Amino acid sequence: MNQGRKVWKRWLGVAAVIVVGAGAYGLHARLGSHRGELSPTQQKEVVSGTGDSSVHWSNNSSSLSSTAKPQFYVVPRVLGLRKFPYPYEAMLALSSDADHETLRKFNLVHQFINTEQLTPSGYYGVGLPFADSFFMYNGSNTDKLIDAGGVRKPHELSWFKGTSQVPYAAAILNHYIHVGWIDTLHSWGDFTGKDPYKTKFRRQLAEQGVRALEADGDYLTVWTDHGNQSNVDDMGSYGTKPFFWYQQGANPWSKYYHANITIPYGVRFVWSDKPDSSVGLPSMIYPLKLPNGDKVWGFWRYTSVGVSKRGYTEWDWTVGDLGMQINRAHLLWLERHHDYSIVAQHLEALNDKYPLPPNAINALQLLAEQYRQKKILVATTSQLLNYNVTQQYVHYTTTYQNGKAYIHIENIHDSVDGTYKPKLSDVRGLTFYTTNPAETVIEIGNTPVPSRFIVDNPSDGVAKSISIRWFHWSTKNYAISSKTID
Numbered sequence: 001m002n003q004g005r006k007v008w009k010r011w012l013g014v015a016a017v018i019v020v021g022a023g024a025y026g027l028h029a030r031l032g033s034h035r036g037e038l039s040p041t042q043q044k045e046v047v048s049g050t051g052d053s054s055v056h057w058s059n060n061s062s063s064l065s066s067t068a069k070p071q072f073y074v075v076p077r078v079l080g081l082r083k084f085p086y087p088y089e090a091m092l093a094l095s096s097d098a099d100h101e102t103l104r105k106f107n108l109v110h111q112f113i114n115t116e117q118l119t120p121s122g123y124y125g126v127g128l129p130f131a132d133s134f135f136m137y138n139g140s141n142t143d144k145l146i147d148a149g150g151v152r153k154p155h156e157l158s159w160f161k162g163t164s165q166v167p168y169a170a171a172i173l174n175h176y177i178h179v180g181w182i183d184t185l186h187s188w189g190d191f192t193g194k195d196p197y198k199t200k201f202r203r204q205l206a207e208q209g210v211r212a213l214e215a216d217g218d219y220l221t222v223w224t225d226h227g228n229q230s231n232v233d234d235m236g237s238y239g240t241k242p243f244f245w246y247q248q249g250a251n252p253w254s255k256y257y258h259a260n261i262t263i264p265y266g267v268r269f270v271w272s273d274k275p276d277s278s279v280g281l282p283s284m285i286y287p288l289k290l291p292n293g294d295k296v297w298g299f300w301r302y303t304s305v306g307v308s309k310r311g312y313t314e315w316d317w318t319v320g321d322l323g324m325q326i327n328r329a330h331l332l333w334l335e336r337h338h339d340y341s342i343v344a345q346h347l348e349a350l351n352d353k354y355p356l357p358p359n360a361i362n363a364l365q366l367l368a369e370q371y372r373q374k375k376i377l378v379a380t381t382s383q384l385l386n387y388n389v390t391q392q393y394v395h396y397t398t399t400y401q402n403g404k405a406y407i408h409i410e411n412i413h414d415s416v417d418g419t420y421k422p423k424l425s426d427v428r429g430l431t432f433y434t435t436n437p438a439e440t441v442i443e444i445g446n447t448p449v450p451s452r453f454i455v456d457n458p459s460d461g462v463a464k465s466i467s468i469r470w471f472h473w474s475t476k477n478y479a480i481s482s483k484t485i486d
């Protein structure tokens with residue numbers, strides 16, 4: 001399901017237009033008393049569905065009066081939207097599921113990935129943006145070993161103790177959400193039961209979960225779910241095949257129905273247990289209609305190498321296989337195709353002293369090299385998905401006045417969220433090709449984006465550009481330990 005070629009053509013489209021137009025743009029006649037500018041309607045360029053860059057060359061020669069002497073100067077021209085923030089060629093997020101997550105393993109994994117410090121395993125951290133997932137509840141009775149030293153399932157990291165009202169790792173998880181090390185709900189909890197036809201989930205747990213998160217100002221927009229049939233709060237794939245009948249979370253006739261609590265709370269992106277073997281895709285999102293009629297964004301994750309002859313998914317999403325997912329060939333492929341990638345993982349799956357095995361360390365070091373060379377923008381899952389929506393559905397217009405070009409970001413218009421005016425955080429990273437970044441202004445509506453968020457870029461081989469600054473990633477070590485939690 002690789003549509004990389006299509007995007008490559010689109011990417012080239014920008015270059016082609018510029019080559020064709022190069023002789024035409026830039027020189028506008030300006031008259032002394034006669035301002036030789038286009039009328040507002042003539043000078044407005046409306047660009048919609050900006051995955052394509054539509055560039056129009058205005059021709060104002062008809063406004064030259066016969067008596068005035070023309071003076072020529074370079075007027076900036078906005079040439080279109082660059083797919084990724086300058087100068088990156090592709091964007092990638094690690095999306096790790098909280099299964100068997102303990103505080104000890106969480107800290108070791110995040111110190112290596114998120115910081116640049118010397119970590120206990122003897123490696124320096126790679127300093128990559130990455131946000132994890134977590135559980136609000138632990139309703140599992142499998143009692144599996146989940147960490148070194150004989151640590152078992154009851155010690156899995158969760159906000160509440162078991163399925164009670166008593167906080168367990170609440171303060172720790174709240175801290176990690178606030179510092180950006182967590183951005184995903186791995187469903188409401190781990191409800192995996194020995195008997196897959198019994199469950200400890202109930203709707204009231206979702207109500208209590210939302211109350212607790214909101215009270216601490218924690219808004220998670222990303223939801224991932226999968227598991228055995230006890231995980232009845234799962235919701236995205238109900239009705240797609242018999243196995244998924246257990247997914248009752250968005251079924252309004254079920255006693256496990258919670259989507260009308262969870263979606264209004266703020267869950268916007270749902271990964272619904274759909275395997276995919278694409279290293280990258282032109283877009284990670286698709287409109288997903290839940291059984292109750294709610295529309296959310298479904299998204300793809302790179303989970304598997306394919307399907308076996310017998311029809312079983314061949315998953316490669318545990319940390320021992322990270323090198324199969326992230327390797328030089330795959331990263332170069334992403335860069336060549338200008339694709340998005342969300343790599344699904346279980347980075348805390350192993351019970352070893354150091355949860356990241358050598359192949360994973362190698363893979364992450366390789367990824368960090370491409371990030372540092374500014375080839376692949378590594379982002380958190382929520383950052384990538386939000387950017388994907390914006391990049392695909394932003395509408396902007398361009399006006400020209402007094403030698404300046406004004407880009408007005410008008411709205412984001414899509415089939416899931418409708419039409420809305422973006423906040424600054426929605427448009428971070430947007431990059432517009434322009435012949436003259438210094439004379440180009442980016443506005444949301446008619447309000448200029450504050451200059452501290454604006455970056456002028458040299459040519460990337462296609463053209464110069466102007467960006468709304470991408471998010472800063474702090475490589476500070478935010479790890480905290482606890483006397484009561486493993």
Ligand SMILES: [Zn+2]
Pocket residue numbers: 097098099226346
């Ligand atoms: Zn998982």
